[in-house]
Amino acid sequence: MARAACSSSGATRNPITAVKTGNAEYYDQNWNSIGANYYLDGQKLKVSFEYADISFDTEHPTNPALQDYNQATLGLQFIF
Numbered sequence: 001m002a003r004a005a006c007s008s009s010g011a012t013r014n015p016i017t018a019v020k021t022g023n024a025e026y027y028d029q030n031w032n033s034i035g036a037n038y039y040l041d042g043q044k045l046k047v048s049f050e051y052a053d054i055s056f057d058t059e060h061p062t063n064p065a066l067q068d069y070n071q072a073t074l075g076l077q078f079i080f
Helices: none
Strands: 003-009 019-021 024-026 029-040 045-056 069-078
16 A cells, blocks of 8 residues: 655754855855655655755855755665
8 A cells, every 4th residue: 555645844044154255144044845755565665755945045156055056855765
């Protein structure tokens, strides 16, 4: 028997220490995501997927870790 579930989260503020370059600070971000789980054989096998859109209020001009990005995560969990 297969069973599916969905979840989502709204905008979340993550408290990150500010990175200061000159007069600008790059740290305030919004993280919006949605995900789904698919269960097979009861709960013995679970496939998970999450898509996230991370956006910064002020993007850093050269550091990619402090610029807007999208992220997809695929997971597999099994019990034996």
